[in-house]
Amino acid sequence: MPVGRPFISCMYRLVCVHCAAVYPADQIIYTCSRCGHLLAVEYPLDELSIDRSRWRRRPLSVWRYRELLPVTGEPVTLQEGGTPLYHLKRIGEELGLPHLYAKHEGMNPSGSFKDRGMTVGVSMAVELGMTQVACASTGNTSASLAQYAAKAGMPAVVLLPAGKVALGKIAQALMHGAKVISIRGNFDRALEMVHELCLSHGLYLLNSVNPYRLEGQKTIGFEVVDQLGQVPDRFVLPVGNAGNISAVHKGLNELLALGFIDRLPMMTGVQAAGSAPIVRAVREDLPAVIPELSPETIATAIRIGAPVNAEKALVAIRATGGTATTVTDAEILAMQRDLARKEGIGVEPASAASVAGIRRLVEDGQIDRNERIVCVVTGHLLKDPETVIAQCAPPCEIDADLSSLLSALSS
Numbered sequence: 001m002p003v004g005r006p007f008i009s010c011m012y013r014l015v016c017v018h019c020a021a022v023y024p025a026d027q028i029i030y031t032c033s034r035c036g037h038l039l040a041v042e043y044p045l046d047e048l049s050i051d052r053s054r055w056r057r058r059p060l061s062v063w064r065y066r067e068l069l070p071v072t073g074e075p076v077t078l079q080e081g082g083t084p085l086y087h088l089k090r091i092g093e094e095l096g097l098p099h100l101y102a103k104h105e106g107m108n109p110s111g112s113f114k115d116r117g118m119t120v121g122v123s124m125a126v127e128l129g130m131t132q133v134a135c136a137s138t139g140n141t142s143a144s145l146a147q148y149a150a151k152a153g154m155p156a157v158v159l160l161p162a163g164k165v166a167l168g169k170i171a172q173a174l175m176h177g178a179k180v181i182s183i184r185g186n187f188d189r190a191l192e193m194v195h196e197l198c199l200s201h202g203l204y205l206l207n208s209v210n211p212y213r214l215e216g217q218k219t220i221g222f223e224v225v226d227q228l229g230q231v232p233d234r235f236v237l238p239v240g241n242a243g244n245i246s247a248v249h250k251g252l253n254e255l256l257a258l259g260f261i262d263r264l265p266m267m268t269g270v271q272a273a274g275s276a277p278i279v280r281a282v283r284e285d286l287p288a289v290i291p292e293l294s295p296e297t298i299a300t301a302i303r304i305g306a307p308v309n310a311e312k313a314l315v316a317i318r319a320t321g322g323t324a325t326t327v328t329d330a331e332i333l334a335m336q337r338d339l340a341r342k343e344g345i346g347v348e349p350a351s352a353a354s355v356a357g358i359r360r361l362v363e364d365g366q367i368d369r370n371e372r373i374v375c376v377v378t379g380h381l382l383k384d385p386e387t388v389i390a391q392c393a394p395p396c397e398i399d400a401d402l403s404s405l406l407s408a409l410s411s
């Protein structure tokens with residue numbers, strides 16, 4: 001499939017985020033062979049000449065920004081990105097925040113932001129000549145990988161923590177034809193196992209240790225800047241493996257280096273109280289996170305004790321004057337209901353954590369009320385129907401006549 005290089009005018013390389021060792025872009029490598037830390041894609045930004053008016057003529061989507069993405073050929077795409085940015089009018093009024101927004105990533109093809117990463121990651125798998133893809137997942141990564149692997153015609157293997165994945169996500173992974181394996185262990189163990197499998201058996205690893213996946217995810221930040229017409233003061237994300245907060249920060253740093261924006265938002269991470277190693281590191285000013293050995297929360301998408309991108313996330317938060325906070329499961333569920341009922345926005349529990357985190361920070365007096373704040377709500381309501389049903393009264397069943405209907409409506 002010799003498609004040439006229709007999209008890209010630059011060469012990029014992989015650079016270790018810790019020791020700055022450099023690797024060629026076509027090497028199949030996930031961690032630095034010198035120091036073991038993660039790798040990031042680096043573009044020669046001062047040699048790029050990107051015409052922003054060309055971006056504006058393309059539809060709002062991941063691929064609007066193709067000059068800052070690593071894929072050179074035709075991408076494997078399901079038309080991801082271009083998600084709505086909603087003004088949270090009612091919740092904002094309650095909190096005294098006139099400029100509060102939600103970027104609804106649940107509106108992606110598989111219902112989470114993971115699609116932004118997978119369109120790039122699976123495209124790179126094809127470009128690098130890989131023939132099988134794999135991931136560990138709390139659910140959404142597996143759903144997304146299954147869908148993009150199907151589009152690419154490639155077999156996919158996904159490892160899940162048994163009993164800890166929301167129903168909708170398993171349904172997606174199964175229906176799209178991935179080989180789904182549940183391990184009797186948590187996500188962190190599943191990731192170790194799949195990493196070993198990929199290194200020893202030549203599958204392509206598509207967790208957020210994969211540097212290309214995060215390239216796709218950084219476009220959340222690009223879209224927000226385009227949709228708002230300016231840089232928000234604060235960017236709020238739920239944090240699990242911390243790939244997304246790192247990705248958005250990386251992308252906005254690139255726009256800054258290109259002179260497209262003149263400042264960075266305060267990067268703000270929200271974790272569930274039972275699974276909060278990053279918040280602890282920020283609060284206690286630790287140089288690195290201390291893994292949480294038995295993370296627990298109803299927000300299964302962020303039930304992660306050893307975030308692999310923690311190092312980058314701590315830089316993102318500290319370098320931008322941001323912060324991190326925890327929210328309880330009760331606060332998460334209350335905000336899931338508020339988003340659903342006061343704004344018409346249906347999200348899964350982990351997604352509500354970002355807006356719940358803002359409520360907490362407002363109550364703690366840590367937010368200037370005039371800030372322009374964008375909360376990323378990461379996944380769709382239907383991902384986790386069981387948690388929804390458990391919170392709502394069941395439908396009221398009646399005889400099929402009008403008087404029964406009227407009495408049901410008046411009771």
Ligand SMILES: *Cc1c(COP(=O)(O)O)cnc(C)c1O
Pocket residue numbers: 112113114140141208238239240241242243244245301302348350351378379
């Ligand atoms: C993956 C995911 C997260 C966490 O993102 P990280 O990049 O792991 O920090 C949050 N919410 C949802 C719905 C997710 O699928």
Ligand SMILES: [Zn+2]
Pocket residue numbers: 016017018019020021032033034035036037
């Ligand atoms: Zn290194």
